[in-house]
Amino acid sequence: MKRINKQCLICREEFLPKSVASVYCSAKCSKKAYKLKLLQLKNEVALKALADKIPENRAFISVPEAGMLFGIAKRTLYRLVRQGIIPSVNLGTRLLRIDRKVMEGMFGRACNLSQPERAPKKKLYSLEKEDCYSIGEIAQRFQISESSVYNHIRKYSIPTRQIGKHVYAPKMEIDNLYNGNDFL
Ligand SMILES: [Zn+2]
Numbered sequence: 333m334k335r336i337n338k339q340c341l342i343c344r345e346e347f348l349p350k351s352v353a354s355v356y357c358s359a360k361c362s363k364k365a366y367k368l369k370l371l372q373l374k375n376e377v378a379l380k381a382l383a384d385k386i387p388e389n390r391a392f393i394s395v396p397e398a399g400m401l402f403g404i405a406k407r408t409l410y411r412l413v414r415q416g417i418i419p420s421v422n423l424g425t426r427l428l429r430i431d432r433k434v435m436e437g438m439f440g441r442a443c444n445l446s447q448p449e450r451a452p453k454k455k456l457y458s459l460e461k462e463d464c465y466s467i468g469e470i471a472q473r474f475q476i477s478e479s480s481v482y483n484h485i486r487k488y489s490i491p492t493r494q495i496g497k498h499v500y501a502p503k504m505e506i507d508n509l510y511n512g513n514d515f516l
């Protein structure tokens with residue numbers, strides 16, 4: 333049987349394959365392909381590990397987190413946000429957040445959500461004083477004004493409780509809203 337030239341998957345040069353299964357022109361290209369494959373695997377594992385650290389129930393995610401979860405370059409995301417294609421909320425300086433639901437609507441489910449369906453977790457916030465921050469504490473902790481805190485609480489329907497002169501909101505809900513480090 334006459335063999336026909338193939339194009340090497342690495343260097344794109346045409347070559348006469350030694351067997352029908354050959355896809356690389358030389359040992360050099362084959363080695364390069366192997367190295368690339370390993371690197372790709374390593375990146376996938378690293379990304380998965382990082383993505384697993386982002387709680388599934390957090391509604392607002394940072395741009396680096398969104399990039400990781402949905403496999404989209406940060407630069408692309410920042411551009412889409414700037415163009416208003418992806419709506420975002422700016423919770424303060426360097427606190428740009430994207431609604432995870434919007435991302436899922438645009439890009440499908442995030443990689444750490446692709447596992448078999450789990451029973452939806454019940455919201456377990458507690459309004460006991462020890463499980464809450466006062467508005468003043470939130471403002472101090474996240475370096476934003478108290479009026480911004482009140483705005484966000486209203487906007488995102490976070491439950492509150494008045495104890496004496498102070499208003500309290502569940503730590504869990506507040507942490508969910510403001511956390512998410514720009515760690516990439
Ligand atoms: Zn080659």
